[in-house]
Structures are given as C-alpha cells and as structure tokens.
Amino acid sequence: MYKPPVLLIAAVQLLLVSLAGAVLHFGGRPVTALSVWIGGALCALPNAYFGYRAFRHRGARAAHRVVESFYRAETGKFILTLAGFAAVFAVVRPLDAAALFISYGSCVVLQWLLVARLVR
Template identity: 75%
Template sequence: MTKPPVLRIAAVQLLLVSLAGGVLHLSGKPVTALSVLIGGVLCALPGAYFGWYAFRDRGARAAQRVVGNFYRGQAGKFVLTLAGFAAVFATVKPLNAAALFISYGLCVIVQWWLAARMTR
C-alpha cells in the first residue's frame, strides 16, 4: 500500500514559497519575502500534521481509528493554523498582511490541485 501524498504536498508548498520568498528578497522586498514565506508555512505545516495524524493507521480493522484520526487531525490542523496566525500577528513586525494572506491562499490552492493530481 502506498503512503498518502500529504507530506510530498507540504514539501512542494514549502519549496514554492521558499523560491518566491527568495526572489522577493533578492528584488529588495525583505518584508514581503518574509510574509510570503510565513504564509506558506502557516498552510504547509498544519497540512502536514493533518496528513501524518490522519493516515497513521491503515486497513479494514483500523477503520474506526482512521475515522477518528481524520477528525482529530483536522481539529489539530485548525488549532495549529489559528495559533500560527495569532503568533505571527502578535510577534512579527513589520509584516505585509496582504502578502501573508495571498501566500496562504495560494498554498491552499496548490494543496487542492496537487491532492487532486496525486490521487488520480
């Protein structure tokens, strides 16, 4: 049985935001670069946590645990995302909030697109 692609998706997301952040930093926009990187991390790491937690158990005998793991994994992802945004807005100054949210949103779209492509 193959492993779910969730960790590969998080790795691709982190690679993309790292490249975007690097380009922005080299073009003289360090605050925007950091905001883009943080937005991507706020999407990728909770997503990786969900994938790790939700897919810990496999098989027909573990069906009840798998369903419970999905709910607990999703709840953990939600809490990590909220706590991450709260920590960023409380501690990171200066911050480009628009770049942060755009990066987060684009990472969510990349996550959906890659999940659809990898599970076909």
C-alpha cells in the same frame, strides 16, 4: 513506512514559497519575502501535521481508529492554523499582511490542484 501524499504536497508548498521568498528577498523586498514565506508555512505545516496524524492507521480492521485519527488530525490542523495566525500577528513586525494572505491562499489553491492531480 507509508508516506501519505499529503506530506509530499506540504513539501512542494514549502519549496515553492521558499523560492518565491528568496526571489523577493534578493529583489530588495525582505519584509514581503518573510511574509510570503510565513503565509506558505501557515498552510503547509498544519497540512503536514494532518498528513502525519491522519494516515497512521490503515486497513479494514482499523476503520474506527482511521476515522478517529482523521477527526483528531483535522482538529489539530485547525488549531495550529489559528494559533499560527494569532502568533504571527502578535509577534512579527513589520509584516506585509496582503502578501501573507495571498501566499496562504495560493498554497491552499496549490493543495487543491495537487490533490486533484494525485486522485486522478
């Protein structure tokens, strides 16, 4: 079965935020650690969903289904990201919002860098 690179990128993102969260947690900052992990997960999990949904079809004969899959996958990724942020801000207390957004932004930048490296 074909595994798109997007899934590998999501796994790398989750691994790195888990390591950062573990370092922060054992460094005595459990709220920041949780916030960092959640921020990374809010980026990586919708990306993994996108990779799973967008790359289900391949080949020239399936061109219409490929385009349709990409649109649906991107819409689902967007909805999952919005719902994830809404749920986190509604449920998680205490929360370090700065750490959450820095982690999310760092995962987005990491995604860009890894995609650029894979495309080369």
